Amino acid sequence: MPTPTHQQSVRQRQPRWERRKESRHAELIDAALELFVARGYDATRLEDIAARAGVSKGTLYLYFAGKEELFKALVSETIVPLIHSFGEGIARSRAPSDELLHRFFFGWWSKVGATRLSGIAKMIVAEARNFPDMARFFQEEVITPASRVLASILERGIASGEFRPVDVEVAVNLWMSPIALKAIWSHSIGPCCAPELAIEPERFLNAHLEFVLSALAPGKIPS
Amino acid sequence: MPTPTHQQSVRQRQPRWERRKESRHAELIDAALELFVARGYDATRLEDIAARAGVSKGTLYLYFAGKEELFKALVSETIVPLIHSFGEGIARSRAPSDELLHRFFFGWWSKVGATRLSGIAKMIVAEARNFPDMARFFQEEVITPASRVLASILERGIASGEFRPVDVEVAVNLWMSPIALKAIWSHSIGPCCAPELAIEPERFLNAHLEFVLSALAPGKIPS
Amino acid sequence: MPTPTHQQSVRQRQPRWERRKESRHAELIDAALELFVARGYDATRLEDIAARAGVSKGTLYLYFAGKEELFKALVSETIVPLIHSFGEGIARSRAPSDELLHRFFFGWWSKVGATRLSGIAKMIVAEARNFPDMARFFQEEVITPASRVLASILERGIASGEFRPVDVEVAVNLWMSPIALKAIWSHSIGPCCAPELAIEPERFLNAHLEFVLSALAPGKIPS
Amino acid sequence: MPTPTHQQSVRQRQPRWERRKESRHAELIDAALELFVARGYDATRLEDIAARAGVSKGTLYLYFAGKEELFKALVSETIVPLIHSFGEGIARSRAPSDELLHRFFFGWWSKVGATRLSGIAKMIVAEARNFPDMARFFQEEVITPASRVLASILERGIASGEFRPVDVEVAVNLWMSPIALKAIWSHSIGPCCAPELAIEPERFLNAHLEFVLSALAPGKIPS
DNA sequence: GATGAATGAGTCTTCATTCAT
DNA sequence: TATGAATGAAGACTCATTCAT
Secondary structure, eight states: OOOHHHHHHHHHSOOSOOOOHHHHHHHHHHHHHHHHHHHOTTTOOHHHHHHHTTSOHHHHHHHOSSHHHHHHHHHHHHHHHHHHTSSHHHHHOOSOHHHHHHHHHHHHIIIIITSHHHHHHHHHHHHTTTOHHHHHHHIIIIIHHHHHHHHHHHHHHHHHTSSOOOOHHHHHHHHHHHHHHHHHHTTTTGGGSOGGGSOOHHHHHHHHHHHHHHHHOTTOOOO | OOOHHHHHHHHHHSOHHHHHHHHHHHHHHHHHHHHHHHHOTTTOOHHHHHHHTTSOHHHHHHHOSSHHHHHHHHHHHHHHHHHHTSSHHHHHOOSOHHHHHHHHHHHHIIIIITSHHHHHHHHHHHHTTTOHHHHHHHIIIIIHHHHHHHHHHHHHHHHTTSSOOOOHHHHHHHHHHHHHHHHHHTTTTGGGSOGGGSOOHHHHHHHHHHHHHHHHOTTOOOO | OOOHHHHHHHHHHSOHHHHHHHHHHHHHHHHHHHHHHHHOTTTOOHHHHHHHTTSOHHHHHHHOSSHHHHHHHHHHHHHHHHHHTSSHHHHHOOSOHHHHHHHHHHHHIIIIITSHHHHHHHHHHHHTTTOHHHHHHHIIIIIHHHHHHHHHHHHHHHHHTSSOOOOHHHHHHHHHHHHHHHHHHTTTTGGGSOGGGSOOHHHHHHHHHHHHHHHHOTTOOOO | OOOHHHHHHHHHSOOSOOOOHHHHHHHHHHHHHHHHHHHOTTTOOHHHHHHHTTSOHHHHHHHOSSHHHHHHHHHHHHHHHHHHTSSHHHHHOOSOHHHHHHHHHHHHIIIIITSHHHHHHHHHHHHTTTOHHHHHHHIIIIIHHHHHHHHHHHHHHHHHTSSOOOOHHHHHHHHHHHHHHHHHHTTTTGGGSOGGGSOOHHHHHHHHHHHHHHHHOTTOOOO
16 A cells, blocks of 8 residues: 555656646746846847746747747737726826826836836837837837826816916926836846935835926916 | 147058058947947847948957957947046036036037937947946946936035925936936837937927926925 | 448447547548658658648557658558559460550559559659668569569560560660659659640550550561 | 977868868758758758768858758759750751660760769659749759750651651650659669669660660551 | 647757958 | 958757647
C-alpha cells in the first residue's frame, strides 16, 4: 500500500505542461507589455516574453502570428478597454467646473497615468517612428479623446463665466503635459535616477490643479 | 594675445587629413543622432550611419570603438556644449522676475527644445532602461541644471514679492513639462499624426508663460 | 462456403470504430501521397496531411510512428498491390509477340502510368538520395519486374523470329523511358507548363508502339 | 635571425579568411548545385552550402539575397550559357539527315546530359510544383529549344525523302525521353541501385540512334 | 481513440565586429 | 587611413513530436 509520502511524490511529478488556452493569451500580453516597455521593441526577445509568461518559445506562436502582431495586439487590447471607461461621466456632469477639473486630473491619473497605459505611452513614444500606425491609433484613441474632455470642461467653464477666456487648444496641450510626461517618465528616466526623488502623485496633482485654477480664475485681466 | 584672426589662420594651416579626421567624427555623430533618434538604438544599423556620413562601415570603427560607444559619445558630446551655454546669465541678471521667466522659456526653447537636444531627449526616454548611465547623465547635466535655473528664478521672485509663494519643487516640475514633452513629441508621435496640427512654438510659449505668470501673480490667496 | 453476401455481412457487423480505423489509415495514406508528390517530403507538413484526411495532427501518430514511417508505408503499401497485378498473364500468353507488346504498353499505362504509381515515381526520383532504401525498393519491385516482362516478350519474339535480334537490355531501357518519363512529368513540370500541350496517352502510346515495332521488324538489315 | 623553420611557421599562420570576391559567387553556385541536386531544396541547409564553398554562413548572404534567390540564380546561370551552345550548327548543316541525328543525340549527351544540366533537370523535376516559374523557364529554355532542333532534323529528312513520314511532335517527345530520363536517373535512383548496372552512354546512344533510324527508314509502309 | 496545446530542436537571416588589402 | 569582404553570435520563426485532457 502506497504511503502518503509515496503518493505525494507521485503527485509532485509535475506534468510537463498544462492546458490553459484561455489564460495564456492574457499572460503573454502581460509579459510582453512588461518587457516591451522596459527594453523597447527590438531589445525584447520573444523567448524572454514566453519565459516570463511561463511557456516556451513555440507556444507564443500559437497565440500570436509573430513579434509585430504581438506588439500591436498588446497596444490595441490594452488601450481600448481602459480608454472607454474614462471621461464618460465628466462631460455630462452639472458639477461646478473647478470640481470637474479636479475629477479630470485625478481621474486621468488613476485610470490612465497609474495604469498600464502609462507603459504603453512610453513604448509608443519610443517606437512611434517605426510603427506610425500605432502612434496614430494611440493619438486618436487616447490623446484626442482625453483632450476633448478637458477642452469641453474648459469651454463650459468659460461659457458660464466660471473661468476666464483662454486659448483652449493651447491650454489643453499645456495642461495635459505634466501628467502625460509624468506617466512616460515613470517608465523611463524615473526608475534610473533616484526614484525617491519623484514627487508623489497627490502632491503633484494638487499643485497642478491649483495652478490651472489660478490661471483660469476670472476677474483677472490677462496681461 | 592671440587674435581671433590668428587662431583662425592656425586652424587653416592644418593638413587636410587632420581636418578631415575632425569632420569625420562630427559627420558620424550627426548621422548617428539622426538615425538613433528616428529608429531607436537597436533598429539602427551601423552601416546606415556610416553610409549617411559618407564613409564605409569599417571607417566608423576608426573613430568609435563600437555601437555602444558611439551612442554614448553622441550623448555626451552633443549635450555638454549646449547645456553650458544655457542659463549662465539668467541667474545673475537683475532684470524683473517675469522677464527672466520669459527669457528662460524662450531661451530654453531656442537653445534646447529647438535643437538637437530635443532628439537626444526622445532617444534617452526611449533607451533609459537599457542605458541607465546615460539616463542619469542626462538627468544630471540637462534636467537638473535647467530646473535649478528655473527654481532660482522662482525663488528670487518669491523672495522679492514679485511672485506669490509656491511649492517651487513641484512648480519647476510642472512648468518644465510642456516644453520637455513638446521636444520629445516632435521626434516621436508628432511626425506621425498630421504634423500641421502641432501648435507653433511662439503661440505655445506665450500661452505657457502667461499661465505661469497668472499662477504666480501675487495678491491672490492660494486656496 | 461463404457467399459474397455472407462476407459482406460479416464486414458490416464489425463495430464502426474498427472500420473507421481501417479507413483512417487509407485516408491518411491518400492525403500523404497527394501532398508528398506535389510538394516533396520536407515541404509537406504533417498537419496538412492530417487536415486533408480530416483528422487532427495527433491522430496521425496513432496510425504511423512518424513522418518517415508514413512516407515509407505510403510507398510500400501503394506499390505492392499494384505491381503484383501487372504482367502476370503476359509472360505466359501465347498471343503473337506484337500483340503482347501492345498489351504491355497499354497495360503498363493503365495499371501504372495512369495510377497513383506515377506520383510515387516522381516522389521517389525526387527523394531517392535521401531515402536510398526506398529507391532500391522501387527499383526492385517496380522497374525490374516490369523490365523483365518486356525483356521476356522481346526474347520470345526474337527466338520465334517475329522480331529481329536486338540488344534486349538496352532496348528495354530505351522503350520503358517514354512511358516512365511521361508518368513523372505529369506530376512535375507538366502541370506547370500549359498542360493542354501534353500529348494524350492514346496517341502517344500508339506512336511509341509503332516505332518499337518498326525497329523490331525482321527482314531489315540493321545499318 | 629567424630560422627557416620559424619563417615557415610564421607563414603557416593562415589568415582567417581571404578576399576573393570574384570566385566566391561561382564557388557558391557550385556548392549549391551539388547539394540541391543531391538532397533537394528543403533538405539542403545553407550552412552546408557555405561550408562546401569554404565560407561561413554569413558570407553567402553577401552574394545572394537568400535561399530562394540562390536557388533561382543557380538555375538561370547554369542553364543559359550551356543551352546557347547547343544545336546552333545542326540546323543549318547540309549533312545527311541520319548524320545529323547522330550529331544531335551524341551532342545532346555531351553538352547537356553529361553536364551539370542533368543535375538541374533532376532538381527541377523534383521542385517544379514548388517553383513553377523555374519549371517554365527550364521548359522554355532547355526542353523546347532542343525539341525544335530535333523536330527540324526530322522535318528536313522527311521532306527530302531520307525519312518516312512520321508524327513529328510525338516522335520528338518519344525520342528525347531516353536521354532525358537517363540524365535525371543519374542523379536520382541510379546512384542508389548498383550503379555498375547502368548502361554506358556510348552503347546506350548507339542503340537509341539505331532504333530511331530503323523507325524512320523509308520504304516501309507504316502499319 | 481523438484532440490540439505545448514543446524545443533546427534553420534562415541579420548585423556588429574584425581584418586582409 | 579607408575599405568592404568575411565572420559568427544571436534571434525570429517552423514544425515534428509529445502528452494532458
